[in-house]
Amino acid sequence: MINKVVANADEAVKDIPNNAVLMLGGFGLCGIPENCISALLKTGVNGLTCISNNAGVDDFGIGLMLKTRQVKKMISSYVGENAEFERQLLSGELEVDLIPQGTLAERIRAGGAGIPAFYTPAGYGTEVAEGKETREYDGKMYLLENWLKADFALVKAWKGDTSGNLIFKGTARNFNPMMAAACKITIAEVEELVEPGELDPNHIHTPGIYVQRIFQGKDYEKRIEQRTTKLK
Amino acid sequence: MLDKIGIAKRIAQEVQDGTYINLGIGIPTLVANFIPENINVVLQSENGLLGIGPFPEEDEVDADLINAGKQTVTTTKGSALFSSSQSFEMIRGGHVDLTILGAMEVSENGDIANWKIPGKMVKGMGGAMDLVASADNIIVAMQHCSRSGDSKLLSECSLPITGLRCVKKIVTDMAVLDVLPEGGFKLLERAPGVTVEEIKAATAGKLIIEGDIPEMKI
Secondary structure, three states: OOOOEOOOHHHHHOOOOOOOEEEEOOEOOEOOOHHHHHHHHHHOOOOEEEEOOOOOEOOEOHHHHHHOOOEEEEEEOOOOOOHHHHHHHHOOOOEEEEOOHHHHHHHHHHHHHOOOEEEEOOOOOOHHHOOOOEEEEOOEEEEEEEOOOEEEEEEEEEEEEOOOOEEOOHHHOEOHHHHHHOEEEEEEEEEEEEOOOOOOHHHOOEOHHHOOEEEEOOOOOOOOOEOOOOOO | OOOHHHHHHHHHOOOOOOEEEEEOOOHHHHHHHHOOOOOOEEEEEOOOEEEEOOOOOHHHOOOOOEOOOOEEOOEEEEEEEOEHHHHHHHHHOOOOOEEEEEOOEEEOOOOEEOOOOOOOOOOOOOOHHHHHHHOOOEEEEOOOEOOOOOEOEEOOOOOOOOEOOOOOEEEOOOEEEEEOOOOOEEEEEEOOOOOHHHHHHHOOOOEEOOOOOOEOOO
């Protein structure tokens, strides 16, 4: 049994250097590594490239690291809902690479799976295709897209064990499993950390081989962007 | 003229029993409310859910369960959860039967533009490019004309393209139209109170009118 437990978020992220390339799990604010983001705000590391489907909102998620100007570049599929982001983009302070969501997910998956490139139809004939190789298969055109890898993945799971096995809940899984596989060092924060044997191996979503550090997070806010309920 | 609810109601008539459907944000999301009880469909959410249920009761709200519009939702009986890569494998692999989404412009050969307005804020394409590149059946829900009165049904899109030759059908506040494989908007139905002449005037691309055009039944 390999024990991957670190004490807390501060311990987990303390060696992330300036100019590191990070992947951060989450879709909107759902399934984001809240504790790791808070810890990075404290270390003050900067020049970061953040690969994440979204960029948080002004006062939560990656939006907090944009405010403190720790992010040099965002690689995302959708970055609405963030006024500070918009300001930095328009003023040229922030670089942004926008990628179709399925292509982003597959590029990350490919990074973890050892597949350097693949063809996808998404973006053919659009500005996304500029400068990319194209090829026809069965009468349809496809673009060549490369894998994405990074130095550190910051992922959030519901439950995990000390060996790094992870289980996600609801739609909070999203990009987390692929990111865990695509980085040299994956830091997993979980709501509940248990001993090996307590999680049913049949139910593991991310096997521990992909996780290098794990800790039980605290004070999860789990902010909701659009709270919608049944009309009375 | 139809309002947004009317457009959603008319599109709901296109929904076939036993299909898997991806609904975009806006009018497409409303379609779910008007699918008849006897039509069984499964709604796909790109963030990793098959079987989107209604909005939750106050005490059921779960931050870990949202749709692609980041709204809190529930799951239906028999639903399934998965990762973003598996979600887009379903989409790219052609397993989703119908995609309904909004648009800023559609061209007469089925090109769609719906992700970017140069010079204004660019929020990103999200999953739209993957969806339109892969779905066999795409219905667009939109207003026939922009707020400034310009036709959104054009011979060629003027805005940056999201995907080429992919839209099959369009339901607007004025009409139902098919996009023909050889090019052109074929007028199928008029909205209540809208004349063929008005639709002609509001359509900048090639409009094909054959015989009498019936009024929609909503």
